[in-house]
Structures are given as structure tokens and as C-alpha cells.
Amino acid sequence: MLYVLDGSGFLFRAYYSMPHILDKTWNDAWAIFWFYRMILKLLQDKPDHFIIVFDPWKKTKRMEEFKEYKANRPKIDDSFKQQIPKIIDIARQSWINVELIPEYEADDVIWSIVNIYDKESFVISSDKDLKQLISDKIKFIEPKTMEITDETKFKEEYWFDPKWIILYLALLWDSADNIPWVKWIGKKTAQDIVSKFQTYDDLIENIDQLKPKIQEKILENKDLLKKNIELVTLLNPWDYKSAEIEKKSDISNINFRKLENILVWEYWLSSFAKLISKLEKDLVQPTQQSLF
Numbered sequence: 001m002l003y004v005l006d007g008s009g010f011l012f013r014a015y016y017s018m019p020h021i022l023d024k025t026w027n028d029a030w031a032i033f034w035f036y037r038m039i040l041k042l043l044q045d046k047p048d049h050f051i052i053v054f055d056p057w058k059k060t061k062r063m064e065e066f067k068e069y070k071a072n073r074p075k076i077d078d079s080f081k082q083q084i085p086k087i088i089d090i091a092r093q094s095w096i097n098v099e100l101i102p103e104y105e106a107d108d109v110i111w112s113i114v115n116i117y118d119k120e121s122f123v124i125s126s127d128k129d130l131k132q133l134i135s136d137k138i139k140f141i142e143p144k145t146m147e148i149t150d151e152t153k154f155k156e157e158y159w160f161d162p163k164w165i166i167l168y169l170a171l172l173w174d175s176a177d178n179i180p181w182v183k184w185i186g187k188k189t190a191q192d193i194v195s196k197f198q199t200y201d202d203l204i205e206n207i208d209q210l211k212p213k214i215q216e217k218i219l220e221n222k223d224l225l226k227k228n229i230e231l232v233t234l235l236n237p238w239d240y241k242s243a244e245i246e247k248k249s250d251i252s253n254i255n256f257r258k259l260e261n262i263l264v265w266e267y268w269l270s271s272f273a274k275l276i277s278k279l280e281k282d283l284v285q286p287t288q289q290s291l292f
Contacts, residue, residue: 002249003047004113006125007098008055008106010035010143011087013126015080024268031083032090033269036259038143039096040275042124046283049249051097051113053106054088094259097249104237111234114138118242122148129169129232134162159191164198170228185217200229256280 014034023029043050091098099109107129114121114133123130124141131154134140140149154162171190185193193210197203204222207215218225256276263272 001047002049002051002114002117002119002121002245003042003045004110004121004123005039005042005050005052006106006110006123006127006130007052009125009127010038010052011054011080011084013143014038015083021269028079028083029267029269031080032087032263032267035087036090036263036272037275040272040279043251043254043279043283047122047251049097049246050251050254051099051245051249052091053109053113054098054100055106056100056102056104057084090259090262093255093262095253095255096259097253101237104235108235108237112236112238112240113245115236116240116242117245128165129234132162132165132232132234159195160198164194166229166232167198167200167203168194169232170200170225185214189214200226251283 011031015031018030018034020028021030021033023032039052088098088100099113101109107125107127110123110125110130111133114123119137121138122141123133123138124143126143131140131149134149134151134154136151140154141147142149149157151162158165158168160168168190171185171193172187193203193214196209197206203218207218210218256279260273260276263269263276
């Protein structure tokens, strides 16, 4: 079982949604603290393999092709900027598998990993774009609730197969990514459209089957819709090998002593001592189940 974590999403949650904490030198450290609290909680599930994927924090290919993409997001402040490289460095020093590819978003790297990995995978993210990856071997976990979405649950919610969510997302406005929308197309209408016509080409070829007002709005925004599809379609930036993924991401590689030393003694985040010791013990020496 492989856990692939959208690390960038976790970073934002750790910084903007959690109480503030300082390190031993009175520097901001709450992103570090809460990020690793969440990481340890995920490792309690005892996945066989664990990967954290980060955005490159520089312009990506999508940003170059579509200037408005994510342009509405506020600039991250200096405190957050200072903690990001520390968080990544702590993971690498502790031999936690970190993947970060210049010019490509975490979503694309996650696609590359789970696409080639031939066993059960769980993608942990709040980014609905990644739901297009859901299949018989890939499941989606919402980090806030740890709710699992598999193929069956997805179809119950959306009425179509996960791979067709690209058209659905392209029809709707995404405030997080600043993707414009086809006006007067809401969630219910988008679901109906995708249930009938799974792809852009199918939709345009059969546009006469829709109500005149919907036809008009879609045809007026053909170019926009096509651009939106390009933006939400995941790319494949790296030719990963399944054996390579397994080797690099095996949780037995994680140096919990190093992780504890950094968090407890370098940052004085003392509560990690007991948490890490217990987790390491549980992973190395699982509690024996009662025979009775």
C-alpha cells in the first residue's frame, strides 16, 4: 500500500489553519510543527510506502501558458517562505521520500507516480483535480476528514466515471486556481452534461441535444472550455519505475532518530519525542494481536 501526499496542500493547511508555535530561538515554527504532526498521524496507518510531493514554488508550465492561472492567490508571507525549505530539508534528512520536479505541479508528479505503481495507492489531497486518478487501484483521501473516495463512491456523487471529471471541472469556475467558467453552467447542469457526453469532442458533436440556452453558452465559450480542459488535464513529467518507487519510498528507510533529533533538539518541539518513539516502536514491532 502506497500513500502519496500532496505536500504543498498540507503546507498551506499547517500554516494558515493551525495555532502559532515558536521554536527555541523564538522564530515561527508552527508550519513545521503542524506539518509533521499530520505526517506522523498518516504514518500511524502503517502504509508500506510513503511519498511527499511538493510544488516547485516557481512558475510552472501552466502558469506560463495561462497567465491568469492561480494569479488570484495572495503572495505567501516571509514567515511561511522561511519555513518551507526547512520542512523539505527535515524530510530529506530523515530519509522520507520527497519528490519535487521543477516547472511541474505536485498534481502532475503524483499522476506520474501512481500511474506507474502497480499496487494499491492512496492519494492524500484536498485538490479535486486529482480525483481524475481514481481507479480500481487508486483511491482518494480528503486530509481534513480522512474520508476515502473509491470508484463506487465517486460515481454515487458525480454520476460518471472519475476519468471524465476533466470536462466537469472545465465547465465550472475554480476560485482556487482562478480558472474562469462557462457562465450559467452550475454543478447540476455540468453533471448532466458529463453524464451524457464524457469528452469535449463528444459534447461539441452532440451539442444539439442540449437546451438552446445551454448550447449558446457552450458555443460562445468553446475556446475557454478547451483551455480549461488543458489546465486540469494532468501531465507526466517523469518516467518513474515501479521498483524505483518502492525502493525509495519504503517506510523502513525513514530515520526516526534523525527526525526526532531535528524536531526536538534543533527546534525544541519537545512533544515529538514521545510521538516519534511510539510510532517507531509500532512500525518496527507491531503489537501482537490477542489469540482469544
